[in-house]
Amino acid sequence: MKRDMLYNQVNPLIRMKELELLTPETWEQLINAADSDGVKEILKNTVYNEVLSEHGFPGDFEHSLAEHRRNLYAWAYEIAPESELVSIYARRYTFHNLKVLTKAEVTGKNLDQMFLYDGQYTLAEMESAIRTKRSSILAPNLMEAIQEVLAYMEGEDGIIPGIDVIYDRYYLEDQRQLAEKVDYPELLDEVKAYIDLTNISILARGIIQEQSKGFLNAIIADAGRLPKKELIDFARKDLKDFIAYLKTTRYHELFEPLIVGDNEFDVVQLDIVKDDYLAKFYDQAETIAFGPLPLLNLLNDKEQEARNLRLIVVGKRSGFSKELIRERMRRGNGL
Numbered sequence: 608m609k610r611d612m613l614y615n616q617v618n619p620l621i622r623m624k625e626l627e628l629l630t631p632e633t634w635e636q637l638i639n640a641a642d643s644d645g646v647k648e649i650l651k652n653t654v655y656n657e658v659l660s661e662h663g664f665p666g667d668f669e670h671s672l673a674e675h676r677r678n679l680y681a682w683a684y685e686i687a688p689e690s691e692l693v694s695i696y697a698r699r700y701t702f703h704n705l706k707v708l709t710k711a712e713v714t715g716k717n718l719d720q721m722f723l724y725d726g727q728y729t730l731a732e733m734e735s736a737i738r739t740k741r742s743s744i745l746a747p748n749l750m751e752a753i754q755e756v757l758a759y760m761e762g763e764d765g766i767i768p769g770i771d772v773i774y775d776r777y778y779l780e781d782q783r784q785l786a787e788k789v790d791y792p793e794l795l796d797e798v799k800a801y802i803d804l805t806n807i808s809i810l811a812r813g814i815i816q817e818q819s820k821g822f823l824n825a826i827i828a829d830a831g832r833l834p835k836k837e838l839i840d841f842a843r844k845d846l847k848d849f850i851a852y853l854k855t856t857r858y859h860e861l862f863e864p865l866i867v868g869d870n871e872f873d874v875v876q877l878d879i880v881k882d883d884y885l886a887k888f889y890d891q892a893e894t895i896a897f898g899p900l901p902l903l904n905l906l907n908d909k910e911q912e913a914r915n916l917r918l919i920v921v922g923k924r925s926g927f928s929k930e931l932i933r934e935r936m937r938r939g940n941g942l
Contacts, residue, residue: 613688614898620686621901627654628908634915638932643923655916665920672913673723676700679909680726683902691785692899693726695798696906698785700725702778704733705753709770712737713760748784752777772826779805779828791899797888802831803858804881810838811874814846832857846870882937886911911937 629637633653640646643665650659658671680700683693694701700723711718712734722730728745736742740754756773759765779802786798806827813823820842829835833856841849847870853862861884865873886907915936922932 612897614902617686617688618897618901621905624682625901625905625908629653629912629916637916637919638929640919640923643920646920646923650916665924668917668920672917676909676913677724677726679906680724683906684726687902689789689899690727691788692794692902693906695782695785695789695794695903696910697725697727698778698781701728701749702774702781704728704730705737705749705756706771706774708733708737709753709756709760709774710767713757713767713770748777748781769825772822776826776828780830783828783830789899793888794899794903797885799830799832800858800888801881801885802828803833803856804877804884806831806833806835806838807853807858808874808877808881810841811846811849811872811877813842814844814849815872815874817843819843846872879935879937882911882914886937 633649636649637646640649647659647664650656655671655675658674664671680693680697684690684697687693704722704725707718707721708730710716719730722733724730732742732744736745736750737753737757740750740757742750745753752774755777756770759769759773782798783795783802786795789795809826810823812818820839823842824835824839827835827838837852841852850862850866850870850872853859853866861880862872865876865880867873918935919932921927922935
């Protein structure tokens with residue numbers, strides 16, 4: 608109860624921030640906008656106006672989203688009673704930065720323009736950690752990931768794509784560690800499901816692309832509910848065997864619409880289904896005033912909002928139909 612009351616002190620601030628989320632009416636206007644100029648005019652009446660004015664549109668909309676995200680995570684870290692809660696979301700940008708800056712280090716290229724601030728570690732701090740293989744600022748498991756990646760690249764078999772493989776595995780394991788540290792049962796359940804569904808997506812693609820067992824073993828994380836050993840056993844086997852296995856898991860109802868016959872699996876739709884499935888976890892936050900759920904719900908809604916805005920901006924610029932845009936949008940606040 609003390610812990611819930613601790614969150615209760617910041618939840619009014621979170622509820623105020625929720626008022627900035629785009630409404631169902633605004634989403635409809637954005638989808639129905641005739642072109643990019645129409646989208647820009649609609650966004651001028653939203654919280655995104657403050658960053659739109661600093662960058663060109665639609666060409667530099669990614670910079671606008673990045674600035675908005677920077678402000679959001681800086682605010683979240685400032686108010687959160689437990690920083691690990693925010694890190695569960697921000698780590699995707701941390702690991703993105705590790706990938707980019709490690710590639711810059713081993714190739715000698717300047718990729719600073721691809722850095723996305725995660726609300727915690729600056730560009731200089733991360734570059735120093737990668738260059739020196741030491742840091743008193745970055746979390747120990749992040750330094751472990753850096754050291755393993757650099758050791759791999761210094762070996763005879765080191766190739767650039769391997770950087771992503773190792774960091775992706777560490778990312779999923781990091782998610783599990785953060786959730787266990789927060790020690791909120793519902794959150795840990797959500798994280799385990801996220802890891803399972805990510806592993807399944809990786810393995811399904813790996814089977815279709817006939818990737819080696821060694822490669823899949825390196826990238827699949829042993830941190831979800833579904834044992835890694837069970838999953839890896841399907842490497843180099845027929846997809847129909849993996850589909851049969853999925854029908855026996857706790858996620859079988861989720862996968863049924865994606866299965867065609869005995870040996871076809873719609874991996875493209877899997878990522879959308881995964882996001883929608885995990886978003887259901889946050890639905891209860893709408894009526895809960897205590898604990899970490901309201902903050903989790905807000906961060907999730909903002910992530911989904913950014914994805915959908917990116918889809919609309921790209922879609923309008925590329926001439927996508929309203930129907931196609933709507934079909935590809937992620938489930939979230941107001942949708």
